[in-house]
Amino acid sequence: MPDVTMMLEATGALGAAGGLGYAKYRAPRVYWSLVGLPAAVGRLTFTYRATMDVCGLTVQPSRLRAFMARNVARREVQPVPPRIHGVRGTSTGLRVTLRLPAGLEPADVIASSERLRHAWGVHSVTVVETRPGFVELRMTGYDVLRRVRMPRGAVARDMVVPVALREDGTAFERDYRKAPMALTLGANASGKSMYQRNLIKGLARLPVALAGIDCKRGVEQSAFAPRLSALATTPDDAASLLAVLVAEMEDRFDLLSRHGVSDLWELPGHLRPVPVVVLVDEVAELFLISSRKDEERRERIVTALIRLAQMARAAGIYLEICGQRFGSDLGKGATMLRAQLTGRVVHRVNDKQTAEMGLADVAPDAVTVASLIPMERPGTAVAADASGGWSKIRTPEITRAEVAAVCREHAHLVPDLPPLDPFRPYVPAEPLAPVPSLLKPSPATD
Known part of the structure; x- marks a missing residue:
């Protein structure tokens, strides 16, 4: 009986792995929601500070912050990265809103977008300035242009x-x-x-x-x-x-x-x-x-x-x-x-x-x-x-x-x-659908 249970578990695991592999190429939105998004959020969470430091997107802290770190917290003074103000997952990627510290501008983040893409293992990173001092990192988890599917809310309106x-x-x-x-x-x-x-x-x-x-x-x-x-x-x-x-x-x-x-x-x-x-x-x-x-x-x-x-x-x-x-x-x-x-x-x-x-x-x-x-x-x-x-x-x-x-x-x-x-171009009239005859056919007689 344990052998049968083990075989069923192995078969289920192989079936799930095969299903995920199939979804990765045939249903990338499903694969991204189940696997890609949690993995990307995990990489972002655990490597954010180090990635920002390596990409040159950190600044020296203010004098007050440095003083508090040395004398109150009793720890080493570290560069300050942009502060995360929100993380939102989508069916195609990830949206991360950043508050830029003094000394950084959106152009600095744009210049490092390719490095961020490789560091977090996503397909692309686009930087959009939402308001003064804030930028949004729009990440896509896969190539959305390979098989185009327009967003549901994309409808024509008001020119x-x-x-x-x-x-x-x-x-x-x-x-x-x-x-x-x-x-x-x-x-x-x-x-x-x-x-x-x-x-x-x-x-x-x-x-x-x-x-x-x-x-x-x-x-x-x-x-x-x-x-x-x-x-x-x-x-x-x-x-x-x-x-x-x-x-x-x-x-x-x-x-x-x-x-x-x-x-x-x-x-x-x-x-x-x-x-x-x-x-x-x-x-x-x-x-x-x-x-x-x-x-x-x-x-x-x-x-x-x-x-x-x-x-x-x-x-x-x-x-x-x-x-x-x-x-x-x-x-x-x-x-x-x-x-x-x-x-x-x-x-x-x-x-x-x-x-x-x-x-x-x-x-x-x-x-x-x-x-x-x-x-x-x-x-x-x-x-x-x-x-x-x-x-x-x-x-x-x-x-x-x-x-x-x-x-x-x-x-x-x-x-x-x-x-x-x-x-005005000529538009030919559409042919009318054949109308069934109302006369009942009578059988031919000699």
């Missing part, structure tokens, strides 16, 4: 659209109120189109007008026609659409002037025009010309884009520009337009110069990271803005058919915007 997952396990949100104009770069098969699909899926649920410019004859955006207020599929149509948008911007400025406000969102709800998001699929198609007769059209397009990028934010018109490359080699006006695009998302690129075009002027440290994105990780990108901060993100995989279904479901949200009516 804020969650489109990707950050490396620290939080949602990357496209906030049009904070970054009204944005540029997305990426090579073929880098996930640029996937990013735009997730963006359109979120925008389709909001009360906004969507204007698409897809000069590849609409092969990317035509499937989303039920939710689009306008769609231009040729450079000539794009020039006309942009001219209408500039005129709409000027009309909205007149409205703002009459009511004594400087921003669309300061107007009362019943007077506020609907926001417009302009989605440019491939910006190079608007710049490149094949003959001299196309130069005039190109000038009109570039001038309209620059005017919208400079002034349209206050009128509630936002630009979302995508392309494989966006530099001065596109021609006159390209650099000026790029300087107006606050948000930057750079996927895998074919050369370092393209990464520099998107990131060097806002987050130089992120250029190298963008240049090293592997081909087998489509959808991975570096997101940055004019504040200098950046993060590594990855968009969840979604099919064109799924986004098209969302657009059809929310087709009733297409706003009434008469200036865009001439550019």
Whole structure:
């Protein structure tokens, strides 16, 4: 009987070990909650002071504290590390709030984040300043970008659209109120189109007008026609659409002037025009010309884009520009337009110069990271803005058919915007389901 009991115990232990090994790769959240989180908290608890000292994140104590240690506590005076103000576990990692002592700044902790990652055995450590004197260490226990799962609370709202997952396990949100104009770069098969699909899926649920410019004859955006207020599929149509948008911007400025406000969102709800998001699929198609007769059209397009990028934010018109490359080699006006695009998302690129075009002027440290994105990780990108901060993100995989279904479901949200009516894409009527006949068939008789 003892042999049977021992065999059952050994079998149970092997089964549990095998289950944990399976969960580590197939269900990393479960493995992290059961094994990784307790182990990380234990390492943090027992090695915190020594790790901070080795990483250079300690300061000399004040004179009063040193005096009390020597003469009252009768112990050796030790350097003071940041004080822990809270430890919170999550399904993907660990959050540790630190109170920085006098003499340390958030940049010191950021510079040591890689050392902290190795010391505590976690996948990544991101440092975020929460308020003056306090920083939060956002640790992830595993590679959350390997299999993207968006947080449950990530839903589109108030011109804020969650489109990707950050490396620290939080949602990357496209906030049009904070970054009204944005540029997305990426090579073929880098996930640029996937990013735009997730963006359109979120925008389709909001009360906004969507204007698409897809000069590849609409092969990317035509499937989303039920939710689009306008769609231009040729450079000539794009020039006309942009001219209408500039005129709409000027009309909205007149409205703002009459009511004594400087921003669309300061107007009362019943007077506020609907926001417009302009989605440019491939910006190079608007710049490149094949003959001299196309130069005039190109000038009109570039001038309209620059005017919208400079002034349209206050009128509630936002630009979302995508392309494989966006530099001065596109021609006159390209650099000026790029300087107006606050948000930057750079996927895998074919050369370092393209990464520099998107990131060097806002987050130089992120250029190298963008240049090293592997081909087998489509959808991975570096997101940055004019504040200098950046993060590594990855968009969840979604099919064109799924986004098209969302657009059809929310087709009733297409706003009434008469200036865009001439550019409204044709939406074929859905075939009706076959209706069963009410007549009973009668048998044939001779």
